[in-house]
Every structure is written in structure tokens, then in C-alpha cells.
Amino acid sequence: MNKKKINVYSLIKREVEKLKKIGNKTASLDCRLLLSQILKKTNTVYTHQEVYISRNQIIKFKSLVKKREEGKPVSRILNRRNFWKREFILDEETLDPRPDSEILIETVLEHFSDSTPLLKILDLGSGSGCLGLSLLEEYENASIIFVDASKKSLNIVKRNSQQFRLKGRLKYINLDWHTDDWDTKLLNSADKTKFDIIVTNPPYIPSNEVKFLETEVREYDPILALDGGNDGLDAYRSIIPKLKNLLKPDGKIFVEIGKGQENLVSKIGLENGLLSVEYKKDLSNINRVIVFNIK
Ligand SMILES: C[S@@+](CC[C@H](N)C(=O)[O-])C[C@H]1O[C@@H](n2cnc3c(N)ncnc32)[C@H](O)[C@@H]1O
Known part of the structure; x- marks a missing residue:
């Protein structure tokens, strides 16, 4: 599948704004956690990082942000939590x-x-x-x-x-x-x-x-x-x-x-x-x- 090299900031910017608009105080972290899951990264991606991502993965990432927008906690979307x-x-x-x-x-x-x-x-x-x-x-x-x-x-x-x-x-x-x-x-x-x-x-x-x-x-x-x-x-x-x-x-x-x-x-x-x-x-x-x- 064709992957493009993209800067994380430009990839998450609009989604972060959507979450901020509804009062989410951890919008950037939430988006980076969801993106990391899509990219199968073991560490959370940073805003300034460059990543390789396909069109399909971008669509999946946006669908996860949509769930977050609807009120589902990140830990429940990912089914994972650090403890x-x-x-x-x-x-x-x-x-x-x-x-x-x-x-x-x-x-x-x-x-x-x-x-x-x-x-x-x-x-x-x-x-x-x-x-x-x-x-x-x-x-x-x-x-x-x-x-x-x-x-x-x-x-x-x-x-x-x-x-x-x-x-x-x-x-x-x-x-x-x-x-x-x-x-x-x-x-x-x-x-x-x-x-x-x-x-x-x-x-x-x-x-x-x-x-x-x-x-x-x-x-x-x-x-x-x-x-x-x-x-x-x-x-x-x-x-x-x-x-x-x-x-x-x-x-x-x-x-x-x-x-x-x-x-x-x-x-x-x-x-x-x-x-x-x-x-x-x-x-x-x-x-x-x-x-x-x-x-
Ligand atoms: C507050 S949660 C704690 C879970 C975990 N120990 C933690 O700290 O995240 C309480 C747990 O008790 C279990 N539980 C509730 N009522 C119970 C019962 N009558 N007998 C046995 N386990 C029960 C629940 O299924 C749940 O997993």
C-alpha cells in the first residue's frame, strides 16, 4: 500500500481542533495516542515527528477520533491502559x-x-x-x-x-x-x-x-x-x-x-x-x- 511521509502535526491538527471545540483538555495527546495505535507504534508519536501513513490508515485514524468525539475514553477505544x-x-x-x-x-x-x-x-x-x-x-x-x-x-x-x-x-x-x-x-x-x-x-x-x-x-x-x-x-x-x-x-x-x-x-x-x-x-x-x- 502506498504510504506518504507526513508530519504528525499536520496530520492531527484538524482532529485536535474538533476535540478541543467540545472541551477535551487532552486533545493533542488523545489524537497522538490514537494515531500511534493505527501506526502500530509502541511509543506515542510526537507532534514534530514525521511518519509514513497510507490513505486507509488516515481514514481509520479519523474514525477513531470520531469515537473520541462521541465521548468514548481513549483507553476504551484502544482497550489498553498504562498502570x-x-x-x-x-x-x-x-x-x-x-x-x-x-x-x-x-x-x-x-x-x-x-x-x-x-x-x-x-x-x-x-x-x-x-x-x-x-x-x-x-x-x-x-x-x-x-x-x-x-x-x-x-x-x-x-x-x-x-x-x-x-x-x-x-x-x-x-x-x-x-x-x-x-x-x-x-x-x-x-x-x-x-x-x-x-x-x-x-x-x-x-x-x-x-x-x-x-x-x-x-x-x-x-x-x-x-x-x-x-x-x-x-x-x-x-x-x-x-x-x-x-x-x-x-x-x-x-x-x-x-x-x-x-x-x-x-x-x-x-x-x-x-x-x-x-x-x-x-x-x-x-x-x-x-x-x-x-x-
Ligand atoms: C473497582 S473494580 C477493581 C478492579 C481492579 N482490581 C482495579 O483496581 O482496577 C472491582 C472488581 O470487583 C469485582 N466484583 C464486584 N462484585 C463482586 C463480587 N460480589 N464478588 C467478586 N468480585 C466482585 C468486579 O467485577 C471488579 O472487577
């Missing part, structure tokens, strides 16, 4: 990983600073696998169990683990933490060994607030990953009472929470034999992660 040190594959059943959740990874690394022990990790509500797989890369001898109610999202974790070449130290368990005996089922699949590290970022948005979320979240993130029931705390009430049973005596639990939920979630912990030993703030100065020990 921690990697680019994760997504699909419609996985939450688009949030930069704030990287605080959880940082907190685990502070509490478990040696990268070599044979740690056992549990990722409850794994979505794309962004938390668990990032930890698995940091702890060379760790093994992990991913749990999610969505079978499709567990397949995405599998695909991500394959692209990062992290096979072998992983298990995937499809279960619903709102059932009574989910902890027993989990321990049975884990050869009855308890965990050193448990991480979870459960759905925590109160049901009646979901409709007020930004369109990009409300329309493209799966409701199962967002809706935390009436007061947003349903998942914590199902998960936390079982955690003491799943954790080794000197293990630690790292829980992501929504804005203003720290006292309520700590209280659920306290009522179930867990002590909150640290709150960790996100970049907006909101308490985002609670660390629990066994009391």
Missing part, C-alpha cells in the same frame, strides 16, 4: 484502572520491602489484574490468586499475565463474595495455605450516586465494578469479616476506599478482628488506602 510499569489489556467487563490505585501498590511495597520471600498474595476483585500482576512483578518469588465474579475479566487477567510472561505462579477463581462460604471455597483452592498479602479495590460508589458519575465512567466502566450498594459499603461488609480467616498471623491487608469511607471501613475491620494501622492518601489528599493487621 504502574505496564500497559494492561482491558475489555468491557474490566474497570479502567485508576492512577489513584497505584497508591495501593506503593503502600504494599513500603510494608513488604524485601522482594525475595515466597509471598502468597490474594487479589480480591481483580478486574484487569492491574494490582495483583503489578505486585507479582515486584515480588519475584510470590504466587497469587485472582478472584472475581466476572469470568470474562478473569480471562483478561490471564491475557495480561501472558503478555507480561507471568505464567505459572497464578490461579484464577470465579466466585461471588456475597455468598456465605466464599472464604472456605477460596482456601480449598489455595491448598489451605493462608495469605501474606491481601489486596482489594472493591466497588464502593453508593448506588444512587452512580448516575452522577462522569459520562466516561458511568457509560464505559462495568456497573459490577462501581456499585457498592445503598451506602457504598456492601462489598466491605461481605469481604472484611472473612479476611482474618484468610490472612497469616503477620500478614497485612490493603484496602482501597472511596472518599470519606475511612472511619466506616475501619469500624467494619475492628468489629471483625482487624486493626487499621495506616491510612494512605492519594494525589488529591484523600485517604485512599487502609492497611489492616490482625488485632
Whole structure:
């Protein structure tokens, strides 16, 4: 196919203007990301760069910008999102990983600073696998169990683990933490060994607030990953009472929470034999992660 050498700036200029007109504040970056995908570049193209592109590819690029214009997030158009040190594959059943959740990874690394022990990790509500797989890369001898109610999202974790070449130290368990005996089922699949590290970022948005979320979240993130029931705390009430049973005596639990939920979630912990030993703030100065020990 005939390809012409073109400067990126001239290629994206009109499309950037279209996106800016509708209030898009990352118009240039969005266009460059979409163009990079079309050109199959591993790095994002720069505005001043020269690229070789065919007529067909230009048409495809414009059709992707059109989707962006219609409100679809770039991560959902590309089905990819950077998190921690990697680019994760997504699909419609996985939450688009949030930069704030990287605080959880940082907190685990502070509490478990040696990268070599044979740690056992549990990722409850794994979505794309962004938390668990990032930890698995940091702890060379760790093994992990991913749990999610969505079978499709567990397949995405599998695909991500394959692209990062992290096979072998992983298990995937499809279960619903709102059932009574989910902890027993989990321990049975884990050869009855308890965990050193448990991480979870459960759905925590109160049901009646979901409709007020930004369109990009409300329309493209799966409701199962967002809706935390009436007061947003349903998942914590199902998960936390079982955690003491799943954790080794000197293990630690790292829980992501929504804005203003720290006292309520700590209280659920306290009522179930867990002590909150640290709150960790996100970049907006909101308490985002609670660390629990066994009391
Ligand atoms: C907020 S998302 C977090 C995804 C991922 N860990 C992250 O941080 O991007 C919550 C995850 O919990 C899963 N989930 C929701 N309700 C569940 C339930 N009752 N049992 C098991 N998993 C559930 C969802 O499918 C979703 O993947």
C-alpha cells in the first residue's frame, strides 16, 4: 500500500481542533495516542515527528477520533491502559484502572520491602489484574490468586499475565463474595495455605450516586465494578469479616476506599478482628488506602 511521509502535526491538527471545540483538555495527546495505535507504534508519536501513513490508515485514524468525539475514553477505544510499569489489556467487563490505585501498590511495597520471600498474595476483585500482576512483578518469588465474579475479566487477567510472561505462579477463581462460604471455597483452592498479602479495590460508589458519575465512567466502566450498594459499603461488609480467616498471623491487608469511607471501613475491620494501622492518601489528599493487621 502506498504510504506518504507526513508530519504528525499536520496530520492531527484538524482532529485536535474538533476535540478541543467540545472541551477535551487532552486533545493533542488523545489524537497522538490514537494515531500511534493505527501506526502500530509502541511509543506515542510526537507532534514534530514525521511518519509514513497510507490513505486507509488516515481514514481509520479519523474514525477513531470520531469515537473520541462521541465521548468514548481513549483507553476504551484502544482497550489498553498504562498502570504502574505496564500497559494492561482491558475489555468491557474490566474497570479502567485508576492512577489513584497505584497508591495501593506503593503502600504494599513500603510494608513488604524485601522482594525475595515466597509471598502468597490474594487479589480480591481483580478486574484487569492491574494490582495483583503489578505486585507479582515486584515480588519475584510470590504466587497469587485472582478472584472475581466476572469470568470474562478473569480471562483478561490471564491475557495480561501472558503478555507480561507471568505464567505459572497464578490461579484464577470465579466466585461471588456475597455468598456465605466464599472464604472456605477460596482456601480449598489455595491448598489451605493462608495469605501474606491481601489486596482489594472493591466497588464502593453508593448506588444512587452512580448516575452522577462522569459520562466516561458511568457509560464505559462495568456497573459490577462501581456499585457498592445503598451506602457504598456492601462489598466491605461481605469481604472484611472473612479476611482474618484468610490472612497469616503477620500478614497485612490493603484496602482501597472511596472518599470519606475511612472511619466506616475501619469500624467494619475492628468489629471483625482487624486493626487499621495506616491510612494512605492519594494525589488529591484523600485517604485512599487502609492497611489492616490482625488485632
Ligand atoms: C473497582 S473494580 C477493581 C478492579 C481492579 N482490581 C482495579 O483496581 O482496577 C472491582 C472488581 O470487583 C469485582 N466484583 C464486584 N462484585 C463482586 C463480587 N460480589 N464478588 C467478586 N468480585 C466482585 C468486579 O467485577 C471488579 O472487577
